[in-house]
Amino acid sequence: MKFTGVSLNVQVTEEQGWVRTLLIDVPYDELKPEFEKALKKIRKDAKMEGFRKGKVPMGIIKRLYGAQVELDTLEDMLPEILHKAFVEKELKVVTRPTVNKIDFHPGSDLSLEVRVEVEPEFELKKYENFKFDYDVYEVTEDDIAEAIEKIREKYSNWETLEDEPAAENDHVVLDMQKLDESGMPLVGEKIEEFYPISDGGELTEIGRQLLGAKKGETRKIVYAFPNDDDPEAPVAPGPCEVTVKEVYRQVLPDIDDELAKDTGEFETLEEMRKDIEERIRTSAQKNFDDVLYEKIIDKLIENNPFDLPEGMIEERLDDLINDFKKEAERNGDEVDEDEIRRKYRDMVVSQIKWQLIRDKLIKHFDIKVEDDAVRKEFEKLTAEYNLPNIDAAWESFRLDFSQYSRLASRVLSQRLFEELKSRQKLKEKKITIKDIRKANEKRAKKSA
Numbered sequence: 001m002k003f004t005g006v007s008l009n010v011q012v013t014e015e016q017g018w019v020r021t022l023l024i025d026v027p028y029d030e031l032k033p034e035f036e037k038a039l040k041k042i043r044k045d046a047k048m049e050g051f052r053k054g055k056v057p058m059g060i061i062k063r064l065y066g067a068q069v070e071l072d073t074l075e076d077m078l079p080e081i082l083h084k085a086f087v088e089k090e091l092k093v094v095t096r097p098t099v100n101k102i103d104f105h106p107g108s109d110l111s112l113e114v115r116v117e118v119e120p121e122f123e124l125k126k127y128e129n130f131k132f133d134y135d136v137y138e139v140t141e142d143d144i145a146e147a148i149e150k151i152r153e154k155y156s157n158w159e160t161l162e163d164e165p166a167a168e169n170d171h172v173v174l175d176m177q178k179l180d181e182s183g184m185p186l187v188g189e190k191i192e193e194f195y196p197i198s199d200g201g202e203l204t205e206i207g208r209q210l211l212g213a214k215k216g217e218t219r220k221i222v223y224a225f226p227n228d229d230d231p232e233a234p235v236a237p238g239p240c241e242v243t244v245k246e247v248y249r250q251v252l253p254d255i256d257d258e259l260a261k262d263t264g265e266f267e268t269l270e271e272m273r274k275d276i277e278e279r280i281r282t283s284a285q286k287n288f289d290d291v292l293y294e295k296i297i298d299k300l301i302e303n304n305p306f307d308l309p310e311g312m313i314e315e316r317l318d319d320l321i322n323d324f325k326k327e328a329e330r331n332g333d334e335v336d337e338d339e340i341r342r343k344y345r346d347m348v349v350s351q352i353k354w355q356l357i358r359d360k361l362i363k364h365f366d367i368k369v370e371d372d373a374v375r376k377e378f379e380k381l382t383a384e385y386n387l388p389n390i391d392a393a394w395e396s397f398r399l400d401f402s403q404y405s406r407l408a409s410r411v412l413s414q415r416l417f418e419e420l421k422s423r424q425k426l427k428e429k430k431i432t433i434k435d436i437r438k439a440n441e442k443r444a445k446k447s448a
Contacts, residue, residue, distance in 0.1 A: 117309035128423035
C-alpha cells in the first residue's frame with residue numbers, strides 16, 4: 001500500500017522534552033479506494049448459492065463483509081498512514097508510536113491521536129582543539145627481523161640427521177612403550193609420536209630427557225601417557241621406554257632476494273622489507289588509533305551535552321535484553337532484566353549520543369563514501385584469503401545490502417576519525433615493541 005497521493009490533516013503538539021502528540025484526520029474518501037480493492041479481492045474468490053464463483057454482486061459483498069473489511073484494511077493501512085504523517089511534518093521518530101485514541105466507524109472519516117518521541121535537536125558546540133597524548137608506533141629492526149624469521153620458518157625445509165645428536169631446535173619421531181613399575185612393557189600401551197625438543201625457546205618435558213639422543217638410541221624416561229577413553233582426565237607420569245626413530249632439523253633459507261621471490265609477492269629483499277615495515281606499522285598503529293578515537297568520542301559527548309528521549313533509551317535496552325535472553329536460552333540460564341537495565345544504561349546512553357553526534361559531524365563535514373572506497377576496503381579485508389575471482393566475490397558482496405552497509409559505515413567512520421584527528425592538538429610519543437613488552441610485564445607483575 002502506498003499513500004503518496006492521499007491527503008492527511010496532521011497537527012503536531014510539542015509536549016515535555018522530545019514527546020510529540022499528533023492528531024491525524026483522514027477523510028473517508030481517501031481511504032475508500034483501498035477498501036474497494038479489498039472487497040474486489042473477496043468478490044473474486046466468493047462462492048454463493050445462485051451465483052458463479054467471482055460473480056456475486058458487489059452490493060451483496062459489501063452488505064455481508066463491508067464493515068469488517070474496512071476495519072481489517074484500516075489496520076493494515078495504519079503503519080503507512082503514520083509514516084506519511086511523520087514525513088510530512090519532518091519528524092525523526094525514534095520510538096514505536098503509541099496510539100492513544102482511534103475514532104473510526106465503517107463509512108466515516110478516520111481520526112487518530114498518536115504519541116511519539118523524536119530525535120533530539122542539539123547544537124554541535126565543540127569538536128576540535130582538544131588536547132590528547134597520542135602514541136605513534138615506531139617500527140624497529142627487531143620488528144622486521146622477527147617477521148622475516150617467521151617467513152623463513154614458513155619456507156624452511158626439514159632434513160633427517162643420521163648420526164648427529166638432537167639439539168634444542170630439533171624434532172624427534174619416537175616409539176614410546178609404557179612400562180609397569182617393575183620395568184616390564186605393558187601390552188597395548190605403545191605409541192609413535194612426533195615431538196619438538198624445545199618450544200618457545202624452552203626445552204619441553206620430553207626434550208629435557210632426550211636432548212643429545214641420536215637416531216636409533218633407546219632411553220628410559222618419565223612420561224604421562226594420554227587416556228584415550230577420557231582425554232580430559234588427569235594422567236600421572238610413569239616410566240616409559242623410547243626409541244628415537246628419526247631426528248629432524250629445520251633448515252632455514254638465507255635472507256636474500258630468493259627468499260623474497262619464494263613468497264610470490266616480491267622480487268627483491270628490499271621490497272619485502274618495506275612491505276613488512278608498512279604492515280607492522282599499520283597493524284600496530286591501529287590499536288593506538290582506536291584508543292585515540294575512544295578518547296575523542298568521550299570528549300565530544302562531554303562537551304556537547306543534550307538530553308535523550310527516555311523511550312529511545314528504553315527501546316535500546318529492550319533490544320539488548322532480548323540479545324541476552326537469546327544467549328541465556330541457549331545456555332539454559334535466566335536473565336535479570338532490572339540488573340541489565342541498571343548495569344548497561346550508561347553505556348547505552350553514550351552509544352546513542354555518539355551515534356547522533358557522529359551523524360551530525362558527517363553531515364557537517366560533508367563526508368561521503370564512494371563505491372570504489374568500499375571495494376578497496378573489501379579487498380584489503382579479504383587479501384589473506386587469496387580469493388580466486390575477486391570481481392565475482394565483490395559483486396556477490398555488493399548484493400548483500402546488510403554486509404555492504406556495514407562496510408560502508410566502517411569506511412565512513414574511518415574518514416570521520418581522520419577528519420577529527422586532524423583537528424585536535426596531539427602530543428605525540430614514539431612507542432616501540434620494547435616499550436609495549438615492558439608495559440605488559442609491569443601489568444603482569446601487578447596482577448600476579
